[in-house]
Amino acid sequence: MAFIEVKGITKKFGGLIAVDNVxxxxxxxxITAIIGPNGAGKSTFFNLxxxxxxxxSGSILFEGKDITKIPVHKGAHLGIARTFQTTHLFEQxxxxxxxxxxxxxxxxxxxxxxVFRTKREKDEENRAYEIAMESxxxxxxxxxxxxxxxxxxxEAKKRVAIALALATGPKVMFLDExxxxxxxxxxxxxxxxxxxIAASGITVCTIEHKMQMIMGMADKIMVLNQGAKIAEGTPDxxxxxxxxxxxxxxxxxxxxxx
Amino acid sequence: MDKIFNHRTLIALLIVFALVFxxxxxxxxxxxxxxxxxxIFTISVYGMNIIAGFTGQLSLAxxxxxxxxxxxxxxxxxxTEMNFWLALLLAVLITSAAGLLLGAIALxxxxxxxxxxxxIVGYLIYLLIDKWDGLTGGVRGLIGIPIxxxxxxxxxxxxxxxxxxxxxxxxxxIFIAVRIVRSLTGRTYIAIxxxxxxxxxxxINTKVNKLxxxxxxxxxxxxxxxxxxxxxRFIGPxxxxxxxxxxxxxxLIVGGIGTLSGPLVGTMLFVWLEQFLRSYxxxxxxxxxxxxxxxxxxxxxxxxxxxxxIKARLQQKKVPKDNKYFNPVPVKxxxx
Numbered sequence: 001m002a003f004i005e006v007k008g009i010t011k012k013f014g015g016l017i018a019v020d021n022v023x024x025x026x027x028x029x030x031i032t033a034i035i036g037p038n039g040a041g042k043s044t045f046f047n048l049x050x051x052x053x054x055x056x057s058g059s060i061l062f063e064g065k066d067i068t069k070i071p072v073h074k075g076a077h078l079g080i081a082r083t084f085q086t087t088h089l090f091e092q093x094x095x096x097x098x099x100x101x102x103x104x105x106x107x108x109x110x111x112x113x114x115v116f117r118t119k120r121e122k123d124e125e126n127r128a129y130e131i132a133m134e135s136x137x138x139x140x141x142x143x144x145x146x147x148x149x150x151x152x153x154x155e156a157k158k159r160v161a162i163a164l165a166l167a168t169g170p171k172v173m174f175l176d177e178x179x180x181x182x183x184x185x186x187x188x189x190x191x192x193x194x195x196x197i198a199a200s201g202i203t204v205c206t207i208e209h210k211m212q213m214i215m216g217m218a219d220k221i222m223v224l225n226q227g228a229k230i231a232e233g234t235p236d237x238x239x240x241x242x243x244x245x246x247x248x249x250x251x252x253x254x255x256x257x258x
Numbered sequence: 259m260d261k262i263f264n265h266r267t268l269i270a271l272l273i274v275f276a277l278v279f280x281x282x283x284x285x286x287x288x289x290x291x292x293x294x295x296x297x298i299f300t301i302s303v304y305g306m307n308i309i310a311g312f313t314g315q316l317s318l319a320x321x322x323x324x325x326x327x328x329x330x331x332x333x334x335x336x337x338t339e340m341n342f343w344l345a346l347l348l349a350v351l352i353t354s355a356a357g358l359l360l361g362a363i364a365l366x367x368x369x370x371x372x373x374x375x376x377x378i379v380g381y382l383i384y385l386l387i388d389k390w391d392g393l394t395g396g397v398r399g400l401i402g403i404p405i406x407x408x409x410x411x412x413x414x415x416x417x418x419x420x421x422x423x424x425x426x427x428x429x430x431x432i433f434i435a436v437r438i439v440r441s442l443t444g445r446t447y448i449a450i451x452x453x454x455x456x457x458x459x460x461x462i463n464t465k466v467n468k469l470x471x472x473x474x475x476x477x478x479x480x481x482x483x484x485x486x487x488x489x490x491r492f493i494g495p496x497x498x499x500x501x502x503x504x505x506x507x508x509x510l511i512v513g514g515i516g517t518l519s520g521p522l523v524g525t526m527l528f529v530w531l532e533q534f535l536r537s538y539x540x541x542x543x544x545x546x547x548x549x550x551x552x553x554x555x556x557x558x559x560x561x562x563x564x565x566x567x568i569k570a571r572l573q574q575k576k577v578p579k580d581n582k583y584f585n586p587v588p589v590k591x592x593x594x
Contacts, residue, residue: 050459052455052458071458071463072458072459073458073459073460073461073462073463073464074461075459076458076459076460076461076462077461081459082459084455084456088452088453088455088456089452090448090449090452092559093448097445100445101442101445101446101448101449101460101462102460104442104445104446104449104460104461104462105460105461105462107442109441109442109443110443111438111443111470111474113441113442113443114437114438114441114442114443114444115434115437115438116437117437117441121441121442124442125441125442128442148570164460165459168460168461
């Protein structure tokens with residue numbers, strides 16, 4: 001049984017076929033990357049697995065369970081986390097305040113607990129705080145816990161967004177272009193972080209445009225073009241695949257991949 | 259630690275001031291009445307703040323629910339001669355039930371569609387009250403709403419007693435709002451305001467949370483409306499008017515939307531400003547308008563939000579510069 005299994009998934013927006021009959025498997029504990037030119041359907045593919053879009057046809061199995069039609073928040077409870085291209089953090093609040101809510105899905109306190117500040121509320125608040133601090137430590141941002149988000153760098157924000165996803169206690173993390181808009185040095189750091197996440201037992205699946213980063217880090221790569229899967233394999237296989245070079249690198253078979 | 263102490267001292271001072279206020283103006287019913295009305299509106303604006311300020315869904319049906327609370331109490335006490343306290347409880351419950359029903363429909367829309375939809379819901383409530391003569395008395399309104407029934411030796415015949423009663427409910431409302439906002443539930447609401455998409459991926463059921471938050475906000479409006487009815491003892495369809503909801507919104511925005519003390523600051527400021535400018539009649543809007551525009555442009559989080567922003571900026575200057583993550587300018591990469 002594959003960890004995540006996508007079977008013949010198709011998504012149409014009106015007449016446009018954004019994702020076209022894609023079969024794909026994600027292996028547990030590995031780093032899987034999805035690459036492809038702009039408009040290839042990578043983000044749509046993510047949104048399908050995540051539940052933001054419902055597929056026109058096909059199905060998605062997570063640990064053998066059909067998750068094709070479940071709402072986004074239920075997916076999170078099962079252990080599916082994701083980050084966005086834009087981090088969506090609340091800028092006027094501190095880093096820790098942003099991350100604490102990540103553990104909310106594992107807590108049970110309700111309105112009653114809030115108003116009467118019951119023992120459960122206090123315990124769960126403390127637990128959420130601890131988890132948030134652990135996640136921040138994991139991504140190397142613990143020292144910024146009490147800093148306002150609007151004052152930290154883009155790279156720090158990306159790391160905080162990853163910490164927030166980690167705080168949900170995921171089994172798999174989908175990262176949508178985590179290295180977009182940051183410099184090469186910081187990109188290396190993020191690649192290290194992704195390896196660290198995978199090593200800790202959390203499966204990583206990422207969309208990325210930075211080829212050097214992907215080639216050095218991914219265990220498996222899928223290439224999408226115009227919604228369809230055109231190749232799949234290890235970085236070495238992808239590098240030398242003529243179909244990929246034609247579609248992705250502009251039709252020149254001699255193009256270098258760095 | 260001394261910061262918390264200052265904060266607490268300020269709150270204690272405010273409560274003491276509110277408690278001794280009637281003693282200062284013991285013989286001035288007018289001042290007490292304005293203050294009491296101000297407190298009632300504050301309760302309502304706290305409710306609006308929960309859904310609009312913290313959960314991020316701008317509901318413009320708030321005056322409609324305020325009116326449902328007012329009319330529920332008015333009708334129950336004048337038509338059925340029900341005990342005031344039971345009627346007050348029922349008024350809040352009826353308003354909440356109406357909120358649950360309308361919220362479940364309205365929250366299917368998002369952002370400005372939600373604002374427009376709820377504006378229309380509010381106007382429909384106004385029309386319903388205005389046209390349903392048999393139940394609400396139509397344009398003539400409801401008269402002779404009784405004052406609260408005495409509890410043991412406590413009676414509410416004097417303006418001072420009403421003042422204390424409303425003050426009690428105000429403090430209770432603020433207390434509950436603070437508890438909610440600072441809890442995990444409150445963090446959930448703030449996460450939804452921040453980004454609904456992100457909140458969903460964090461495992462938050464945004465539909466249910468938005469609805470619960472909406473019902474809480476509506477319950478505040480219902481309580482405020484019911485208190486308003488028993489204070490003024492006369493209500494007309496105007497309590498549901500769009501003027502009313504935009505007043506609430508103005509108090510909230512100028513005070514500080516999404517802040518815990520904003521509703522109190524904004525409401526008290528405008529309620530008293532309106533009294534001072536009473537002699538100018540409608541022209542007081544010539545002053546309110548520019549205030550609102552200036553606030554929205556320069557202090558989008560109102561007086562309270564602006565205060566905290568300035569404070570944060572002053573503190574930030576003290577932060578040591580050697581930490582690379584504080585530098586908002588990207589560090590230049592040495593290798594290419």
